[in-house]
Amino acid sequence: MKLKTSVKAVLALATLMGAAAQAAPQVEVLHYWTSGGEAKSVAELKKIMESKGVAWKDFAVAGGAGENAATALKARVMAGSPPTAAQIKGPSIQEWGQEGVLANIDQAATEGKWESTLPPVVTNVMKYKGHYVAVPVNVHRVNWxxxxxxxxxKAGAKAPTNFAEFFDAADKIKKAGLVALAHGGQPWQDATLxxxxxxxxxxxxxxxxxxxxLDQATLTSPTMIKSFETLARIKTYIDKDAAGRDWNLATAMVINGKAGMQFMGDWAKGEFTAAGKVPGKDFLCVAxxxxxxxxxxxIDSLAMFKVKNPEQxxxxxxxxxxxxxxxxQEVFNLNKGSIPVRAGAARDKFDSCAQKSMDDMAATSKAGALLPSMAHGMAINTAKAGAIQDVIARFMNSNMTPQAAAQALAKAAKTS
Known part of the structure; x- marks a missing residue:
């Protein structure tokens, strides 16, 4: 009898322990922070969550600007099992909000006093119909x-401040037998450039x-044609192996001295930092x-999806x-190369590139020159952005004329 009772007790305890383990709160986070500097940043968030008794289930999907992650997210939501949170940004947050699948996180915003620590340009993006549905992680500057x-x-060149100087430097680097411009031939990288x-x-x-x-007259204007003419000339300084190259491999070419320059957002700095390089000495960040x-x-952000379990x-x-x-905010942005989204963040641990980014963001915000990135999903809806990226990629990979490209761009902007 005693033995039977003991066995029952052990089984009951095991059942309870199993239930407790099952009920332990967990967050499953879908993201595309997979390169060296980015992966370090995610590891820090995982540590913080686990220190608060919340298990972290990583759902990392590699692929530059997040196209692969967006596809994976759609599949999960359609299957009725969305992740707890997903890396989404800009107009895409509003698009998911319209689907009725995002969770209201106003409680977190109230507790964290987000309204007083975030600029309006950020809070507007994080809300759907007046309610917070996403949390901002950082601010990236793209035009670096x-x-x-x-x-x-080695080439006898200087860092350029305008396109005349850029082409002068590129010619000298090419003559020195090196790649003038490191680039990855992927649509989002072409759009970034x-x-x-x-x-x-x-x-x-x-x-x-x-x-x-997306003003039609502007899209077909002489200035837009000149932009495509400039892009056509830039193409000639990209090496023949650029097709399909990931952005961080292009950054590695600059880090290793195989290439002179790269157009890329400040997440590239995370790669330089991870390689032990020092700004101003081993690499330069110029506009x-x-x-x-x-x-x-x-602005990277995590949108929260509706989950049924109260613990979740x-x-x-x-x-x-x-x-x-x-x-x-500090440790993530130090690793990733971006700057904190919170106002009044401490600057002392941030390098000269980040401090310049903080200063320039403040100055351009006052001057009306703080602009959402089209290439990175901050400016226009997904359909229009995709159509525009297709035109740019076509131009980069063909002999399309600048005039034809401007006309095609205007047509793409009409995509519904």
Missing amino acids: LWVNPAVLA FESVVLGTGGADFYKKALVQ APGTDKAYTFN QKAQLVLANAVMSPGF
Whole structure:
């Protein structure tokens, strides 16, 4: 009898322990932070969550600007099993909000006093119909040019501030037997390069009319044709093996001195930092040619999806406030190359590139030259952005004329 009782007790305890383990709160986070600097940043968030008693289930999907992750997310939502949170940004947050699948996280925003720590340009993006449904992680500056000063010295060139200087430097690097421009031939990378060229050619107001408002006359204007002419010339400095190359492999070419320059957002700095390189000494961060008075931004964010389990709902709020905590904002952005989204963040641990980004963001915000990145899903809806990227990719991979490209761009902007 005693033995039977003992066995029953052990079985009951095992059942309870199994139930407790099953009920332990967990967050499953779908993201595409998979390169060296990015992966370090995610590891820090995982540590914070686990220190708060919440298990982290990683759902990492590699692929540059997140196209693969977006496909995986659609499949999960359609199957009725969305992740707890997913890396989504810009107009895509509103698109998912319209589907009725995002969770209200106003409670986390109230507890964390987000309204007083975030600029309105950010809070507007994180809300759907007046309610928070996403939490911002950082602010990236997109219009950077990354430069290897040792390559410049070898070629007898200087860091460019405009396109005339850029082409002069590129010619000298090419003559020195090195790749002038490291680039990955993927549509989102082509679009990243293109939007910096448009901004450097036409200025902030032109960029806004063309790539945010999609004004038809602006898209077919002589200035847009000039932008494509500039892009056509830039193409000649990209090596023949660029097709399909991931962005971080292009960054590695600059880090290793195989290439002189790269147009890429400040997530590239995370790669330099992970390689032990020092800004101002081993690499230079300069505004893309002609864009020093403007700032194209990309805000990474985690959107929260509706989950039924009350424990999982609580875990979502824990995740949201962990992301917004000063400690995580600091360590994530130090690793990733971006800057904290919170106002008044401590600057002392951030390098000269990040401090310049903070200063330029503040200055361009006042001057009206703080602009959403078209290439990184901050400016226009997914369908239009995809159609525009297709035109740019076609131009990069064919002999399409600048005039034909401008006409095709205007047509793509009409995509519904």
